[in-house]
Amino acid sequence: MIDKNIEEKQQELLEKYDSESRFRIFSNKNTALMIKIFAIAIALYHLYVSYFGTLVTLKHRSLHVATILALTFFLFPAYKKADRKKMPFYDFTLGLLALSITVYIFYDYLGIVHRAGIPNKADLFFGVILIILVLEAARRVTGFALPLLGVLFIAYALFGRQMPGFFAHRGYGWMEIVNHLFVSTDGVYGTAVGVASTYIFLFILFGSFMSKSGMGQFFNDISLALAGHTKGGPAKVAVIASGFLGSINGAAVANVVTTGAFTIPLMKKTGYDDEFAGAVEASASVGGQLLPPIMGAAAFIMAEVLGIQYKVIVMAAILPALLYYLGIMTQVQMRASKRGLEGLPKSQLPKIGDVMKERGHLLIPLVFLIYMLFFSGKTIIFSAFLTILVTIAVSMLRSSTRMGVQDIIDGLYEGTRSVVPVAIACAAVGPIVGVTSITGFGLNMARAIVSLGGTNLLFTLMFTMVTCIILGMGLPSIPAYLITATMAAPALVRLGIDPIVSHLFVFYFAMFANITPPVALASFAAAGISGGNPMKTGFESMKLSIAGFIVPYMFVYNSALLLRDTTILQGIMVTVTSIIGVIMLGSAAEGYIFTNMKIVNRILLFVGALMLISANLMQDIVGILLIIGILVLQRNQANKEKDVKIV
Template identity: 85%
Template sequence: MINDKMDKDIEEKQQKLLEKYDSESRFRIFSNQKTALAVKVFAIAIALYHLYVSYFGTLVTLKHRSLHVAGILALTYFLFPAYKKANRKKMAWYDAVLGVLALSTTVYIFKDYLGIVHRAGIPNSTDLFFGVVLIVLVLEAARRVTGFALPLLGILFIGYALFGRQMPGFFGHRGYGWTEVVNHLFVSTDGVYGTAVGVASTYIFLFILFGAFMNKSGMGQFFNDISLALAGHTKGGPAKVAVIASGFLGSINGAAVANVVTTGAFTIPLMKKTGYDDEFSGAVEASASVGGQLLPPIMGAAAFIMAEVLGIQYRVIVMAAILPALLYYLGIMTQVQMRASKKGLEGIPREQLPRVKDVMKERGHLLIPLLFLIYMLFFTGRTIINSAFLTIIVTILVSMLRPTTRMSFKDIIDGLYEGTRSVVPVAVACAAVGPIVGVTSITGFGLSMAHAIVSLGGTSLLFTLVFTMITCMILGMGLPSIPAYLITATMAAPALVRLGIEPIVAHLFVFYFAMFANITPPVALASFAAAGISGGNPMKTGFESMKLSIAGFIVPYMFVYNSALLLRETTFLQGAMVAVTSIVGVIMLGSAAEGYFFTHMKKVNQVVLFAGALMLISANLIQDIVGLLVIMGILMLQWNRAKKERAIKTA
């Protein structure tokens, strides 16, 4: 009874934190059972439709995407109230009307599909009516689930399309009428029903559903337990547990704030108990959770979107992203280790920890679906969508192998409902990105933005990269990861491509910095949520998160200057050399940031070590050698200093 009460208290605290920092979690919990059942059945029907088309094939593009958007919009209005303090136990009458109105947009497209196609850019009044309805409903839905940033940006871009002829300089364009804009955003696949919705209605939906079933089978508990068993006993063990568990979970669910709250409720108290301070404990969880979206194989579904946008194979994205992501986590682990050494922190006694053998025996079979997914994606030639569908089936079957993980029929039904509910914020955000991307395509704003960034950077690649980084972090503030990437890819990546940087390198660069908006003050939602659990100062936690993520801020520059880091068009020997120098550089960056290696480090040694680590960024052999010599010099000084300190203590 006591444990049940504790679990309930923890769940309530988690929900309150989610609602405070994550608007995606402010959904209704109906008091009327009939209404709750009706909404649940509707959500499950949406899930079953997506599962059906993933195996048997989708409808024609416009019909499929309109049906997906309409269903998601209707569910948004049924589940998410119009404002924070609205009654969340019953549905407002106007939300029911808006939900039905959302469904009418796809009914119209199905009913007059041939007419819409034949009119081809010459819309009639009914087209315009439903186009305006769709745009307004999408922007309002985005406001409810993501906040004001994304819909305001959408309105700003629509205004730019209408009045851009008045803009000065290279941001000006010929201007478009209301009819042209609405038609482009409504019935073309460059507007609301664009690439983002195409990916959301296929890859993203299925992989979020997969994550929901993994959660139902107890995968989160498995990651926590195996992380504790592997690293809990080591120096500063709980922080390492947080890094490992959050990285794995973040890769699957792609929701940084939700990951912080769910995993952090377990890891942050453990870190504080070990001796880490409030801000550092929260920052470890925040930086590790955000990093999950950089970590293959799933990358929070970003890998699939990037593959679609670039028109390249998914496996190419994964292979390119794997080493930078591991370097990012190595950077966090280094600082965790150095902080523990500096403060003399110990791990958790082994007798208080689960054993690897017992964890694997009880829940190790839950790794089978992940291994199956990797096999399907890389070695069978099957489509990503088909692979995801089969993996969901395998997840359900594998869960049946042990009583502790076995999913009942109710669990499966709840998985379909909760998975669909989790899709809503991402799918709405992808639809809301449509007007931004659509206006960018017809006005040429992306090229204008690229020209502006390149002009600011002048002839310097470094300055251009810095300006691109700043642009991405500003654009990514307060946005979910997927729309943050799509917007930055549309506006900032072309600047790097214009300088001759490979598209995949440019897109990974902007993706990294769009993600870091979640931990970078003044709008650092993941850090703020972590501070809510740790009791630390939110802004200090944000800056501590930035410090922990320093490798993530440097690694993108590394792979721009040395694309061999992405393991592209390089020999095994070159790849190995790049990996070794990068690993050394990242460890030294972490040590310099923390001011510790063997013993406490003087400020001047920190600066010199940091500079030596940075010299390992480029592919220049001479620079690498100089950097390594600098690092070796500092480490020798640190070794001698530590030796003297030990001698004094033993004297």
């Protein structure tokens, strides 16, 4: 009964804060079966083309978008209070209309290609239908923010002549806009859909099969075994488990609700307050999208946008992501020390040996994936396909993880259903990116940011950060990154910053919109579990994530932090100084080292940590000396307090 109550609470929170979870559960078995077969067929098609190769670009992407659109209308109701046990006739009609678009493209493919730039009436009709359906589907699964942005950008393209200042452009007719968004690879069928229809689909499917094999339980158990007994152990368990899961599924809110239902009550039981417990889970879940190797599929998008190898993105992202989690761990440790919070009794925790014996083999697919991606020389798509097969095979090694035929069928269905929100978001980004490309809005936005910051890099970075957080509010991670990369990253590139550095900078802050009030969906979902105040939980999440707010500035000023174009000695030096800096940042934020810190000491420690941001050797030395001085003062203060207690 308790488990059932927990599941009901999880579903309630998911539906409240994550519109992606408001799908239909049909009462009619025949309808449910037909939808399930359709979804499985979509999954099998994507597995087939991952092995044998895709169709020509426009056909493949249109088929992907059309089937996902149809599944969206079949599964997601038009409004919150709609009956979710049956599908109204109009949604079935919209699904068929979505499928008719790809039928038209397949039927008249050569004509569409030959007419490039000169659309006929049929092109315009299906183009308009596509745009409307994509925006409506996005409204259903992601909320109003993304489709509203799409509408605003289309309006911007139409009325460019009336725009003020350097945001004005020559203006485009409806025919030109529809043609650009429909048949070009800069519109709906753009880069985002290209990545969603290949890499993202397969890796979400991989995550679905990992879940079916019990990987989530393994992460929880191994985290408990490793850290549950330590000071403030349950919070560390939340950080470790949520980081691992977040990297694979890339869904911050869903991760908070599923993992948080287990970790947040444990944190509260050991003495953490409601807001802090929720904030730990929220910040750790959001950070999973920054953590290689999968990064919630964002790494694949970034590699495609930048035109560089996937493994280059992953290698650059490793150290910053680990520093982010080190910052959270530091504050968790300091909060536990300050309040005298102990871990869980070892007798109540699983043993590492038992966990590894029971489920340790589930690590084999992850190791295999890393080998395939970095050392095999095979394509990412083929590597993902083989890893899915390996996951199914490895699950058979023990009865507790074994997937039967029904589990495999459910994995295909649930994986495809999980793809829907991401794929729709990628399609809905198309009008935004497409309008940006033909109007030059991205360059204008870059000029605006640079002009606000002037020649001062720090001011420009700060304006870019604010822009990214605002643009990322209420959006899923991938469209949040794509929009910010299109509009904000060029501003940093204009100042001579390496494109990969610029894109990682905007990516970090687009992700942090999930924990930054006033719209902090991950934090609000965590507060729903912990019973804490949502806004306070959001601000507590920001405090816990302070390293994440500082680290992007660190790698802009010192790109060696991304381990690019550095010697081994430089890599070691930057790693050591950044680790020291992040630990001190976390300690200053929490106000505790050995004992409670006075406000002056906190400020000085914070300044000392910031001194380690630059690659300047003198600043590093000054920062380290300042830190050593504070540590000595804190140790002496702790000894005095200890002597007083003894007396």
